[in-house]
Amino acid sequence: MNKEIKKDFPILDQEIHGHRFTYLDSAATTQKPIAVLEAVNDYYKNYNANPHRGAYYLSEKSTEIYENTRTVVKEFIGAKNEKEIIFVKNATEAFNLLAHSYGMNFIKEGDEIVISVAEHHSNLVPWQQVAKAKGALLKYLYLDEEGIITEEEIANKITNKTKIVSVTHVSNVLGTIQPIKKIIEKAHSVGAVAFIDIAQSVPHMKIDVSQLDADAAVFSGHKMLAPMGIGVLYGKEELLEKMPPFMCGGDMIEYVTEQDTTFAELPNKFEGGTQNVEGAAGLTSAIQYLNEIGMDNVEQIEDELVSETLKRLEELPFVTVYGTKDTKKKSGVISFNVEGIHPHDVASILDSYGVAIRVGRHCAYPLLNYMGVNAGTCRVSFYIYNTMEDVEALIEGLKNTRKWLGYGSK
Amino acid sequence: MNKEIKKDFPILDQEIHGHRFTYLDSAATTQKPIAVLEAVNDYYKNYNANPHRGAYYLSEKSTEIYENTRTVVKEFIGAKNEKEIIFVKNATEAFNLLAHSYGMNFIKEGDEIVISVAEHHSNLVPWQQVAKAKGALLKYLYLDEEGIITEEEIANKITNKTKIVSVTHVSNVLGTIQPIKKIIEKAHSVGAVAFIDIAQSVPHMKIDVSQLDADAAVFSGHKMLAPMGIGVLYGKEELLEKMPPFMCGGDMIEYVTEQDTTFAELPNKFEGGTQNVEGAAGLTSAIQYLNEIGMDNVEQIEDELVSETLKRLEELPFVTVYGTKDTKKKSGVISFNVEGIHPHDVASILDSYGVAIRVGRHCAYPLLNYMGVNAGTCRVSFYIYNTMEDVEALIEGLKNTRKWLGYGSK
Amino acid sequence: MDLNSIYTEVIAEHNMSNHNKHHIEGADFIEKGHNPSCGDEIELELRIKNGIVEDGGFTGVGCAISQASTSIMIDLIRGKSVEEAKELIETFLGMIKREIKDEKELEVLEDAIALKNISNMPARVKCAVLAWHTLEESLKKAV
Amino acid sequence: MDLNSIYTEVIAEHNMSNHNKHHIEGADFIEKGHNPSCGDEIELELRIKNGIVEDGGFTGVGCAISQASTSIMIDLIRGKSVEEAKELIETFLGMIKREIKDEKELEVLEDAIALKNISNMPARVKCAVLAWHTLEESLKKAV
Numbered sequence A, B: 001m002n003k004e005i006k007k008d009f010p011i012l013d014q015e016i017h018g019h020r021f022t023y024l025d026s027a028a029t030t031q032k033p034i035a036v037l038e039a040v041n042d043y044y045k046n047y048n049a050n051p052h053r054g055a056y057y058l059s060e061k062s063t064e065i066y067e068n069t070r071t072v073v074k075e076f077i078g079a080k081n082e083k084e085i086i087f088v089k090n091a092t093e094a095f096n097l098l099a100h101s102y103g104m105n106f107i108k109e110g111d112e113i114v115i116s117v118a119e120h121h122s123n124l125v126p127w128q129q130v131a132k133a134k135g136a137l138l139k140y141l142y143l144d145e146e147g148i149i150t151e152e153e154i155a156n157k158i159t160n161k162t163k164i165v166s167v168t169h170v171s172n173v174l175g176t177i178q179p180i181k182k183i184i185e186k187a188h189s190v191g192a193v194a195f196i197d198i199a200q201s202v203p204h205m206k207i208d209v210s211q212l213d214a215d216a217a218v219f220s221g222h223k224m225l226a227p228m229g230i231g232v233l234y235g236k237e238e239l240l241e242k243m244p245p246f247m248c249g250g251d252m253i254e255y256v257t258e259q260d261t262t263f264a265e266l267p268n269k270f271e272g273g274t275q276n277v278e279g280a281a282g283l284t285s286a287i288q289y290l291n292e293i294g295m296d297n298v299e300q301i302e303d304e305l306v307s308e309t310l311k312r313l314e315e316l317p318f319v320t321v322y323g324t325k326d327t328k329k330k331s332g333v334i335s336f337n338v339e340g341i342h343p344h345d346v347a348s349i350l351d352s353y354g355v356a357i358r359v360g361r362h363c364a365y366p367l368l369n370y371m372g373v374n375a376g377t378c379r380v381s382f383y384i385y386n387t388m389e390d391v392e393a394l395i396e397g398l399k400n401t402r403k404w405l406g407y408g409s410k
Numbered sequence C, D: 001m002d003l004n005s006i007y008t009e010v011i012a013e014h015n016m017s018n019h020n021k022h023h024i025e026g027a028d029f030i031e032k033g034h035n036p037s038c039g040d041e042i043e044l045e046l047r048i049k050n051g052i053v054e055d056g057g058f059t060g061v062g063c064a065i066s067q068a069s070t071s072i073m074i075d076l077i078r079g080k081s082v083e084e085a086k087e088l089i090e091t092f093l094g095m096i097k098r099e100i101k102d103e104k105e106l107e108v109l110e111d112a113i114a115l116k117n118i119s120n121m122p123a124r125v126k127c128a129v130l131a132w133h134t135l136e137e138s139l140k141k142a143v
Ligand SMILES: Cc1ncc(COP(=O)(O)O)c(C=O)c1O
Pocket: A249, A250, A272, A273, A274, A275, B027, B028, B090, B091, B092, B093, B120, B122, B123, B168, B170, B171, B172, B197, B199, B200, B220, B363
C-alpha cells in the first residue's frame, strides 16, 4: 500500500548525493501529494480572490472554499460546529493565541498552569510568559522510563489551584502517546480548562476532540500533507466566546469608530486580516487524501514501519533507543543515539547516504534535559509514504556512521 | 505590454456568467502569474523540508530558499540588512506584532499615538487596543478634499506627547499617496517612532524604507503577486533589538529550561514556529517578476489605466468619484458611487457582466464615516495585468446598473 | 447568471417607491436590524392591536435588495394576524434556504416571491433576509 | 557529497584522542563558547605568558567537527605568539568562507586544512568555527 502511496509524492523520487532519497523527518514537516499541489494550483488558476470581502463570483467561490475547509476540519476532528474551528498559520500561533487571549486574561497571581516536561516549545514558552507576567506557577508533569506521564503525576500535580492544563497528545521526541483523556478529566474535576497539542497525533490517528472533551486543541497543516502557512485552533464554543480577540484588523470586526471597535462573532473574531485560502484549499485536499487512505490504514502503515525499525535497531549494539518500545503506546517517531557519535555527525553522515533524519533537541529542551541527553538525539519519523526500503537505508547508514568516525575500518 | 503580461495569469482567461472576466479588485488581493505557481510547485516537488531544523540536504535547501527571500525582500525595499526583515503571515500580523511588542511595552499613560483617519483597520484597531490598555490617547490626522493629510494636521497633531506615529502610505480606499516622508520627519523631530503601512504602495511603486527613514514598514505578499500566507515586517535593527518577542515557540529561542527562556537573535526572535517557506519561495518569484517588468513600468501601466478610467467616469453624470483626480497624487485605486444605487447592487450587477469590483467600507470604517458615505463606495483597483478592455467593460457595466434599477429602460 | 431573476421590476419598484419608508404613528414595536458585514441598517416600526398588524413602516439605509425586501414584507403583513405573519416569515426563510420548493406553498408570499433566486448570489442572501429576521425579533416581543 | 573530504582521519583521530581535552593548570584565560542551535558548548582554557600561548586545553560537549576543530586549533596555537594566533584565526575563517583559496597561504593551518570543505555542509559550518570564535574572544582580553 505505501509503495502505491509513495508514487503520489514526486519529491521522494529523487537522488540525494547520488543515493536513493530516504525521508525520515515527517514529524518536522510532511511531504505533499500531487493532489494537494493540484488543489492549490486549481485555486490560483480558477478561484483566487479575497474571501468575505467581495460581492462577485470569485470572491464567493474563495469564501466557499475557505468555509468548506472549516466543515471538513470540523468533521475530521469531531468538533461540534464550525464556530469551533479557527484558522491560524501554525500550531505555534494557536498556542500564542491561547496564551494571550485566555492565559493573560484569566490567570491570576498564585494560579497554577500545568504542562508536561514533554512539551514542544510552542506549548511551553508561551505559558512561561503567562506565568511570569501574572505571577502564576508553571508546573510540570514528569514521565516514567517509558516516556509516559504517570497516574501519580496526574493525581498530584493537578490541584485546586490549577487553572490551565496544556499537554501534548503525542511527544514529538519520543512518539509516546500520553493519557490525555485522564488528564483532561482530572483538569475538569478541579475546574481547570484542558488544552491539547495534537500536532503529532491528528496526522497519524483518528482524533475526536468532542469525545476527548478537550477545551482546545491545536495542530499544523504542514505536518499532515497540507501546505505550510495554515494551522488550526479548535476551541469549545463557550471557551472561545469568552476569550477576547488576538489579532486585530480587517474582517474580525463588527463596527469600528475612531475610538471604539465591536468584534465579529465566532469564528471571524479570531481571524484578522486576509486569510490563507490557498492553505485552506490544500488542507481540504490533504484531509480528503487521508480519509481515502483511512486513518486506520495510516496507523497500520506506521506501526509496521516502527516495529521493523525497532527490531532492526535492537540488533545494532551501539544504538540506544529512548522511551517505550511497545508500538501500541507510541506513534511513528523513534529517538535514539549512536554510542560515541554526536547526533549531528550521525545526521551529516546519513545525509551523505541520502537518508534525512532530524537530530538535536527537537524544540523540547526541558525534555532532553530531563532525559539526560542535552546533546540531543537522532530522531526518525515515518509517514504513509515510507517503505521498508527506507528502514533498510537507515540501518545501513547507521552501520556506516560508526566506520566514518573511526570505530572499525571504513 | 499589459496584454503580454496578462498571458502569464491563467485565471484571467475565463468567462464569468458568460462574459469576459474583468478583475478590478487587486487592492484586495492580486492574481498570481504562472512563474509564482511554478516556484511553489518546484519547492514542494524538489526541496520541501522544515528549515533551520535539519542537518540534511533538503533542510539546507529549504533554509537557503527561505533566507534568500529575506535578501530579495531586503533589496526590493531598500533595507540595510537581513536582520531587519521579519516574515509574518500578513500585514495584519505585522501590525499586531508592533502593537503588542512595541506598543504594549513602550507606551505609557498620557502618551499619544497618531494615525490617520485613512487607516485600514489593521493599522487602527491594534492601536485602539494599545491606547485603551495603556491609557494613551489615539489621535487622528484628517484629510483635505483630495484625500491627503495636510501640512497643518502634521504640524498640529504630532507633538511632544506623541510616541508612535503609524500611517498608511497609500490609502486602500482612495489610492491617494500620503506625504509620509514629512510625517516621518515630524515624528522623529518630536522623538516618536514612525511606522508605515506600505501594503498598497510596495506592489505599485519603488519604495526605499531606508531613504524614507521609517522605523518600521508593513506589507502583505498576496497583494503583490505572491501566495497568501506571507507578509513582511521591516524594522530598523535598533528598534527590533529592543522589542520583546511576540510569538513564542520553536526556532525563536536560544535556550529553554523549565522556568526560563533566552531568545534567539534577530530575525529569528520574531519568527516562532514553522515558517511558510512555500510563501517565501513564491514571494521571491513574485519580486523577480516585478523586477523584470520594472517598477517604473508598473507605475506607468497603472497610470494609464487610472487616467482613462477617471476620464470615462467623468463622462457618466451619475457617477461621483472620491478624492483627488490627479494621477500623480494617486496610485491604482479609484473609489466612486453611482447615484441612487447602493454599492452592493452595483457590485452584483457588474458581477453579472463578469466585472469584479469591491464595494463596501473597505476595512476603513472611520474613513468612510469621515467621507460621509457610511453605505460604502464602489472601488476599482488595477494591476499590471489590467488592460483598456477592462476599463471598457467597467464603463459599459456601470451604464447597465442604472437600467436595472429602473433609471431608464433596460 | 440571470440578473432578470433577481433584479426584477418588483424589486426596482419597491426600491424606488419608498411608500413604506416612514415612521408609524403610535407604533408599539420598534426593532433595529443590521448587517455589520455590508452596512445595511433598518428600523422596523409596527402598530399591533388585538393580535393584528395594523400598520408598519421602516427607516434606514441599505441596498435595493434589503430595502425592497423590507417594503414588500410590510405590504404583505399589513392587516395580517401576528400568527399569520410568523408563518409568512417561516415560509419566506424556507424559500430562501430552498427548503420549500413547492410553488403552490409559496403563493402566500405574493410579491416576496421575487426574491426566490437570491440564493444564486450568496453574498446577497443576508440583504434579503434582514427585514424578516428583524420582524421575527419584533414579533417575539409581541406575544 | 564526498564524505571523505569532511570526515577525514584527522577529524576522527582528534575527535577520539581527547589529548587536548583537559583543564590547564594556571590558565589565565577561560572563555566559554556555544552554538545555541546545535547545543555545542566548549570552555577554552589558555595559559599565556609574555605574549606567548604556552598551553591550551578545553572541556565541553559537541559533535566530532567542533571537538576536532577545537583540538586541532589548540595543537596549532600552542607555542605561538598571540599575534600569530590571531593571524591564524583570520586565515582559518578566510578558508571556511572561501575567501582564501590559495593552497600555499593555507599551509600555515597545518591539520586544520582538514576542515576546508565544511562549507559543503552549511549546517555544520558553525561547528567548525566555534572554537576559533571562542579563541578570538579570549585573545581580545589578552591584549
Ligand atoms: C492599506 C492596507 N493595510 C493593511 C491591509 C491588511 O492586509 P492583510 O489583510 O493582508 O493583513 C490592507 C489590505 O487588506 C491594506 O489595504
